[in-house]
Structures are given as C-alpha cells and as structure tokens.
Amino acid sequence: MNDRRTIEVAGEPRKPRLLFVGIEGLAEWPGLPGIVVAGIVDVYGEWGSSSVKPQGLPAQLQHCRLFASLEEALELSAPDTAFVCVSNDRKTSFPVMERLLRENIDVLVKKLRLHAMSDVERLSELSKRGPGRLFVGEHYRYMPSVRALKRLVDEDELGAVEQITWRCRLPYEIHDWMKSYRHLVLEDLSYHHFSVLHDLFGFEPLRLYAHSFEPAFSRAGTRTVASVLAETADYRLNYETVWCSKREPYSYLGEVTVEGSKASAVLTDTSLHQYSPLGRNREVVCPAPRYDGPWGLLEHWLDTYGSGQRTAAVESEKQFSLGAEAKAKTEAEAEAEAKDTARWLPYTFERFEPVLLAIYRAVESAKNHVVR
Numbered sequence: 249m250n251d252r253r254t255i256e257v258a259g260e261p262r263k264p265r266l267l268f269v270g271i272e273g274l275a276e277w278p279g280l281p282g283i284v285v286a287g288i289v290d291v292y293g294e295w296g297s298s299s300v301k302p303q304g305l306p307a308q309l310q311h312c313r314l315f316a317s318l319e320e321a322l323e324l325s326a327p328d329t330a331f332v333c334v335s336n337d338r339k340t341s342f343p344v345m346e347r348l349l350r351e352n353i354d355v356l357v358k359k360l361r362l363h364a365m366s367d368v369e370r371l372s373e374l375s376k377r378g379p380g381r382l383f384v385g386e387h388y389r390y391m392p393s394v395r396a397l398k399r400l401v402d403e404d405e406l407g408a409v410e411q412i413t414w415r416c417r418l419p420y421e422i423h424d425w426m427k428s429y430r431h432l433v434l435e436d437l438s439y440h441h442f443s444v445l446h447d448l449f450g451f452e453p454l455r456l457y458a459h460s461f462e463p464a465f466s467r468a469g470t471r472t473v474a475s476v477l478a479e480t481a482d483y484r485l486n487y488e489t490v491w492c493s494k495r496e497p498y499s500y501l502g503e504v505t506v507e508g509s510k511a512s513a514v515l516t517d518t519s520l521h522q523y524s525p526l527g528r529n530r531e532v533v534c535p536a537p538r539y540d541g542p543w544g545l546l547e548h549w550l551d552t553y554g555s556g557q558r559t560a561a562v563e564s565e566k567q568f569s570l571g572a573e574a575k576a577k578t579e580a581e582a583e584a585e586a587k588d589t590a591r592w593l594p595y596t597f598e599r600f601e602p603v604l605l606a607i608y609r610a611v612e613s614a615k616n617h618v619v620r
Contacts, residue, residue, distance in 0.1 A: 264554045266546075267327035268309075269318065269344060271295060272335040273358070277306045278543055282550050286325035287313040291344050294335060318344060322351055329354040329554070331546055334361045336425035336436075342370060349380040356549055356594075358385045358542050359439070365608035368601065375597040384600040385545035386443040388501055392534035393520045397506070397513060398448055398592075400522065400532065406508030409449060409483050414441060416489040416502025426468050431460045433474035433489045434610050441502070442603045443595075445485070452602045453478040453485075453609070460614035466492035476610050548594045 265286040268274065271294050285308055288301070295302060301314050315321035330348050332355065334340055339361050348355045362368060375382045388394065400406055416437070429435045445451040456478035460471040472491040478484070489502065501517040512523040513532075520532040539547045593599075609620040 264328035265326060267321055267325050267330045268333065269330050270333035272333040273542060274309055275304055277309055279306055279308050280547065280550065282554065285309060285312045286327050287315050287321055289315040289318050289321040291318055291341065292335065292338055318347060327353055329356060332357045334359065337428045339363055345371065346374050349374055349378055349382060352379045354381050354383065354549065354553065356383045356385065356545055358545065360384055365612065368604045368608055371597065372601060382597040383545060383549060384595045384597055385542060386440055386595060387542050387544045388440040388444050389447045390537065390539040390544045391501065391517055392537050393515055393518060394444055396520045396532050396534040397515050400513060401448055405511060406506060406513060407510030409506055409508045411507040412483055412485045413505040414485065414487045414502060417493040417495050417498060418491040418500065419498050420466065420492045422468050426470050429470050431474065431611050431614060432468065432470040432472055433491055434458065434460055434607060434614065437489055437491065438607055442606050446603050449483065451480065451606055453480050453606055455479045455619055456609055456613060457619045458610035458613040463492060545594055552593055
C-alpha cells in the first residue's frame with residue numbers, strides 16, 4: 249500500500265480526499281474548502297438499508313457518493329483520510345478502526361466512545377500496529393479562553409500550579425442515549441474536562457478516588473453526579489460535576505480555578521481572569537477562535553498535515569478578539585502566540601491515551617470504592 253501522507257500531485261499540493269465513516273452530525277457539516285469529500289459509508293446502519301441519502305444534508309454531502317460497505321468505499325474512493333463519526337448511543341467499532349488503520353491513512357475520530365479500560369488497551373494496540381495514524385477529537389480545548397490560559401501557563405504567569413478546583417453544573421436532562429453509559433459524567437463529560445486538563449497541565453494521576461451516583465430525582469437511567477480527587481506529580485485536583493442541577497447559569501465547561509505560586513486564574517467557557525497575590529483581578533484577552541466545535545479536529549489536521557505550510561491562517565490566529573476596544577498587540581504577545589501555534593498539534597491517540605486511562609481508572613474507582 250502506498251503511503252498517502254504526502255499529499256502532492258507532480259510536486260503541487262492537492263486537496264486531500266476525505267471519507268466519512270459513520271453519519272452522526274453530518275447535517276451540521278460546515279463544509280471545508282481545503283478538502284474533497286470522497287464519499288460516505290454508513291457503517292453503523294443509522295440510515296437503515298436505504299441506498300439513498302436523506303434530505304437536509306449540506307450540498308457538498310448531497311452530491312458525494314454513498315457507499316454500501318467500508319470495503320467498497322476504500323477501494324473506490326481512494327481516501328487520504330477518514331473521519332469517523334459515532335453517535336451518542338453507540339460505541340466505537342474496533343473492526344472498523346482496524347481496517348482503516350491497515351489502509352495506511354490518517355484516521356480522525358470525532359469522539360471516541362468506549363466501554364471499559366480493556367477498550368483503551370485494545371485501541372492502543374491497534375494504534376501502535378498501524379500503519380495508519382490515529383487522531384482523537386475533543387473540542388473543548390479549542391475554546392478561546394482555554395487557549396488564553398494555555399498561554400499564561402506556558403509563559404509562567406501563574407508559577408508552579410499546585411491546586412485545581414473544577415466545578416460544573418448542567419441542567420436536568422433525559423435522553424435515551426444517556427443510558428448507553430453506566431457512569432455518564434465520568435465516561436462522557438469528563439472526556440472533555442480531562443482533555444482540557446491534559447492539554448494545559450498534563451493529567452496523569454499518581455492516585456485518584458472517584459465517586460459516581462444517580463440521584464433518585466434525575467431518572468436519567470445512569471449516574472449523573474460525579475466527583476474525583478486526584479494527585480499528579482505536580483498538582484492536586486478537586487473535581488465535581490452535577491448533570492441534574494437546578495442552578496443557573498449552566499456551562500458544559502464549568503468553572504475552573506487554578507492556584508499557582510505567582511497568581512491564580514479562573515476559567516469559564518467565555519472568559520479568563522487572573523488574580524494577583526493581593527487579589528487584584530485582571531481579565532485576560534482571549535484569542536479569536538481558530539477551530540470551533542466537533543469539526544475542529546479536521547480543520548486542525550488539515551492545517552497541520554493536510555495541505556502544507558499555513559500562511560494566512562496563521563496570521564488570522566495571531567489576531568486577538570478585543571471586543572469594542574481596538575488594541576494593537578505587542579511584539580512579545582505576537583511572538584508568544586506564534587510559539588503556541590507552532591507546538592499546538594492535533595491529539596494523536598498516544599497523546600490522548602492518558603486522558604482515557606484516567607477516565608476508566610475513575611470508573612473503576614467509583615465502581616469498587618477504591619483508590620486507583
């Protein structure tokens with residue numbers, strides 16, 4: 249099999265060919281000019297046995313081919329990359345993942361949906377065996393406020409971080425897909441929260457203890473409240489999420505307080521505040537969003553691997569969203585952001601694996617009431 253990672257024709261860059269594997273969320277496909285959609289294959293059978301795509305899909309997807317099987321799609325579409333979409337109530341298919349990686353293409357998973365620690369270990373083996381590369385999607389890390397906090401950490405504005413407190417409140421909800429998780433908060437929502445922690449500070453706990461339960465009034469059919477105490481080599485985490493709260497405002501990210509030796513920071517999905525040792529509050533300017541939502545992984549991959557050097561896109565990332573007040577950035581700010589851009593890469597499975605290990609260590613701790 250030829251290695252298609254160098255996407256060129258006669259020395260000229262060309263648009264990579266993308267195969268959608270699974271159809272979850274395709275109705276919200278934003279369309280990306282930097283790729284060619286080579287086709288769709290409904291490997292999870294969500295469209296039934298129909299050979300016709302449903303109405304309402306974006307035009308770019310209405311005109312591409314719908315394949316009857318994964319084998320047919322791989323043979324006839326000649327993709328450079330596959331984007332795997334798994335709906336909330338289903339789990340990632342290992343035969344599908346193995347077949348795609350054997351094709352020696354880049355495999356991008358919108359969101360991994362696993363069942364147990366054994367699934368993490370199995371996927372790790374598939375990723376190592378390759379020869380294709382496996383990338384993992386998680387879009388909370390793309391929030392402008394999270395990127396601004398990353399910059400503070402990299403510039404040592406907070407000093408040595410020793411304590412992180414994470415609180416998240418979400419409204420009372422009942423959806424059938426929730427029952428596909430035994431521990432909804434730990435398996436679904438902490439996927440995003442622990443990803444942000446790992447991106448910002450690294451999250452490979454030496455010890456953790458988790459508690460997970462379903463209040464009688466939630467009636468969601470799964471555990472909607474969770475708390476985790478964790479200790480890493482550098483800091484301690486106090487984590488609590490309630491997915492059946494009456495309190496407002498609600499936020500899927502929550503509120504994160506970071507205590508450092510030089511300063512503290514409070515992160516939300518819309519803002520970042522830095523506090524001096526004397527309690528002085530400074531609102532930190534957040535960068536304009538570079539990537540947004542669940543499709544951010546594909547855009548990030550495209551910028552990094554799919555079409556050569558970035559030009560105007562990099563300049564766009566260097567522009568801050570300053571609201572009504574126009575303010576020129578200093579050269580130091582621009583240099584710091586350029587450095588952040590240079591080392592900020594899409595999650596490979598190897599880089600994301602500590603997040604998955606922490607999740608299922610927490611699940612095992614909550615199940616068995618032991619420190620893991």
